[in-house]
Amino acid sequence: MLKKMRWHFILAAMAAVFIMLVVVLAGVNVWNYHNTASRADQRIQEIYTFEAGEATGIEGETGPTAGASQNPEIPPSDTAESLPPVFPDPGQERDPEAPYTTRFFLVKLDENEEITKVSTDFIASVTQEEAEEYARNILNGKRKKGYYKNYRFQILSDNNGKIVIFLNCSMELHSAWNVLLISCLMGIVCFFIVFLLVLLLSRRAMKPYIRNMERQKRFITDASHEIKTPLTSIATSVDVIEMEHGTDEWTDNIHKQTAKMSRMVADLVTLSRLDEENPFPEKIEFSLSDAVWEAAEPFASLAKAQGKAYTQRIEENLTLCGNPDSIRQLISILLDNALKYSDEHGSIRLDVYKVHGKTKIEVFNTCILEDTKNLSRLFDRFYRPDDSRSQKTGGTGIGLSIAQAVAEAYGGKIKVHSKDGKSILFQVSI
Secondary structure (H helix, E strand, O other): OHHHHHHHHHHHHHHHHHHHHHHHHHHHHHHHHHHHHHHHHHHHHHHHHHHHHHHHHOOOOOOOOOOOOOOOOOOOHHHHHHOOOOOOOOOOOOOOOHHHHOOEEEEEEOOOOOEEEEEOOOOOOOOHHHHHHHHHHHHHOOOOEEEEOOEEEEEEEEOOEEEEEEEEOHHHHHHHHHHHHHHHHHHHHHHHHHHHHHHHHHHHHHHHHHHHHHHHHHHHHHHHHHHHHHHHHHHHHHHHHHHHHOOOHHHHHHHHHHHHHHHHHHHHHHHHHHOOOOOOOOOEEEEHHHHHHHHHHHHHHHHHHOOOEEEEEEOOOOEEEEOHHHHHHHHHHHHHHHHHHOOOOOEEEEEEEEEOOEEEEEEEEEOOOOOOOOHHHHHOOOOOOOHHHHHHHOOOOOHHHHHHHHHHHOOOEEEEEOOOOOEEEEEEEO
16 A cells, blocks of 8 residues: 555656646747747748838839849849848848848739749749749638748738748748757656656655554554453453343343444454555465355355345456455455345345456445445445444444455455446456
8 A cells, every 4th residue: 555655646746747847848849939930920021021112112123032143042242232131120130141041932913813923033942833832722721821841921912912922941940840859858858857856755755654654553453452352351241241140132232332343443453454565475376266256155145045136157267366365355345245235135246257357356236325426435434324224234334445455455446336326336356
């Protein structure tokens, strides 16, 4: 149990770290992507502003290529002034290198979306036919701006129609991809470093809880020994009284209560032992099928005597490594619970089989359940869904807690289900 709790602590801590890393990395990369797209959109707007100015202020040659060199490589210095300014506004600082690093092409269309002009003078990797194809593909879509291959595009409108501007962002996208890759790698490295630190420090973090658990176990063990002495004395005294004065309802009640207290003390000691880190110090491989047969045999006769239908299906040659007494106790608790709480002339069924590498133990019985929402609380210690009925059956409220502890000691789970409130099914998976 302590080992499982330690791993639960580690998993909870690592889940918190993982969520924090995902949020931080996602925030950084989303911000970087948004910033890259914003700069590209701003550059496209500046190209559009220049193109619109050239179209209205210069006759003959229009567009960003007026007077520019036809060489797609870095233009010579004598043509630098004819390149489109990256920062056309007087209030903005102009980057003198921007005209030499900005690579773009544009396609103009009239009101009928017929191509009237294609400019590829400022890019070397795209032909006029490819530019027209890119523009048609963009226009067939629904987006007004976005990315197409390695280009950031925008569809802008003017009085004469539309203009589609493509800005080469291969360097920016490559840089954003590198940031994503490096940040993810750093996140993975940090995650494993934190995992190692949590793994090393978890023992120290669990020490207070382990100390409290040990004190609780010591208290239960000491208290059980202290309680056994007066219980034995009470039982002996009652026997002497019955020998001298005979039996009556008072002595019978004392016998019942002392027997109940003795069972409760024994159950608490069993729970304390099962909560230890190694509940089965001496494990052996035993026949699970035989252990279940031995534990279930007396309950078949009891069910028949009470007029209840009892069936069982136990798969042969099932084996398990652990303590056979614990499995017998588990089966006895579940079948005893089914006998006590099944309705009159009801049915009880025991199934033990193996499926998908797991051993399944199922105990089904018919009964009337008033509350099916709190079935999981049946495994709580001293929980009683119906106090009056529990008093009649003589239960202590610890049996199902022991069954759960046994299942968990084998690394398994126990669950309870009720489909219609008229039956109940306990399922152990090991």
